[in-house]
Amino acid sequence: MNAVLTLDGLCKSFGGIVVADHITLELERGQILGLIGPNGAGKTSLFNLISGVVPPDAGDIRLNGVSILARPPYQRARMGIARTWQQMRLFRTMTVLENMVVAPREYAAESILNLVFKPGAVRRADEIACEQAMRILERMHLSQCADSLVTDIPFGQQKLVGLARALMNDGPCLLLDEPMAGVEGQAYDTMKAVVRQEAAAGRAVCVVEHNISFIKDLCTSAVFMSFGAILEQGSVADLLASKSLAELYFGP
Amino acid sequence: MDYLYSILILVGIYVVLASSFNLIIGNAGLVSIAHPIFFALGAYTAGLTAIHFGLHAIVATLAGAVVAALFSLMMSLPSLRVSGDYLMITSIGFQLGLLQVIKNVEFTGSQGGLSNIPTPVTGPYRGLVYSVVSLAIAAAVVWMIRWIVRGPYGRAITAMRDDELAFLALGRDAMRIKIVIFAVGCGLAGIAGGLYAFYYQYVSPEQFEILASAAMLTMVVVGGMGSTLGPVVGAVLLIALPQAITFLELPPGIMAPLQGMLFTLLVIVFMFIRPQGLISPEGPTPLPGHRHGNRSGPR
16 A cells, blocks of 8 residues: 555536546556546546545545545645646746745745744745745746746746646645646657656656647556546556547547 | 815825725735725724723724724635625625614614714814824835735735635635735724724714725725735825815816716726726735846736
8 A cells, every 4th residue: 555645436526417436546656647538538627626626525535545535725735735737827917936936835924923923934934935946947947937927938838837836845746737738849848857757756646638649658557537437547558559448539 | 274184184094994905905806895894893893992981092993903803704704705706796795784784773873873982182283193193004004014915925915816726726725814814904994993983083874885985996996906005196196186176166066976976987097098007016025036027017
């Protein structure tokens, strides 16, 4: 049992639409798990269930063996579940660096009492977050746009900032929602390299992605979902060779 | 001279109201328009505690601030579940409902209002003392709000306003920030209420109706939503302008509707010509060794 994240019989439906149908899944240290399937298969919904944005109807979610079902989203993030969003959801009136500096697991300035009684500690925490953010941006070749407004940089780089911001959370689990949609060229290579490094550093990574070559290059294993259920699970090569998958994706 | 003092005192009170309202609606993006009811809670609490318990004006005003801050929970708790238009409708309901209570219970003086509030200052310098106190409180409030919104706390508030879901998923406790913002903003409105009660020695329920919400909103919008100095400019302008019109010596048949239309007219003009208000938001203090991106212009 060295699973970082365990999903145990997770169910969720919105009215008649089933987005999670008894999902049971384990995510291990250093693993890059690909989550594939047609639109509406429940991939993003699964991320929403894990990060606590949406409560499940049944089942359990465990982080390092401890159930996190009763925890609100912000506590799950502090326990080390970092995620990105398909639509990025960057803070649009802030610079790249400011977007990242509000993102560490612990943010000293979140309490106004700290601000009044421990201004020194708040300032130090801010400086540490700032240094950490600059290191991440450097790794992603983004340091030159640290002081640009996020809305002023190209789409591919905004996508990288989405990942960079999630990396401010140095926890054990990283969920990436379509990191490659709309990304090409250098940003694509950077994204791939960084995800690989994060897994090598011992994180459990789960990627929702339509870009099959990205999945093939990167993922150690994959899960194929359709209508909220896991249809097949195994190595990427096995999954891609599967007939039923090809039928569901491309039609019979 | 008394006329000038009365304007200065009103300016002080409305700078406090507009600035604290801007903290809630502009900086934190919490669309409540119930701010006048917290002004009322401060004024009534200060007046009542001074009349019945003989509290000193300063203590009574602080009591008003505390009561307003406590009642602000009735705004921050719904804001956990609803936001945007829905929060605004909730806030209107809250404001009108509480105002109905004030109008119908006996101890607030009902429709007739609360009169005979004792004044701590009498004599020839009353107006001067009140103006100095009022403007000093206004300056302190503006300074305090600037301190809140410019540091790392302000960065968190801005992030929450920009995208609350992403903010939560980063591990930030948005609820805690909302409770603090509403408590601080509404508590400050309570202080303005205390000041008002002790200067006029009379509080009536009509002045806290929706029209008062519109006036405060106009000050924030015209001055510049989300900027610290914007509401100050807005408050000064919108207190001074109706006074200035009286010097035009227009016939009363034109004067009264003109003053009434002024606020509406200004909002409409600003929406088209300068949506960011007179003063653009300046954003939080740059991080050490860094600068801001270009923040000017409408968002």
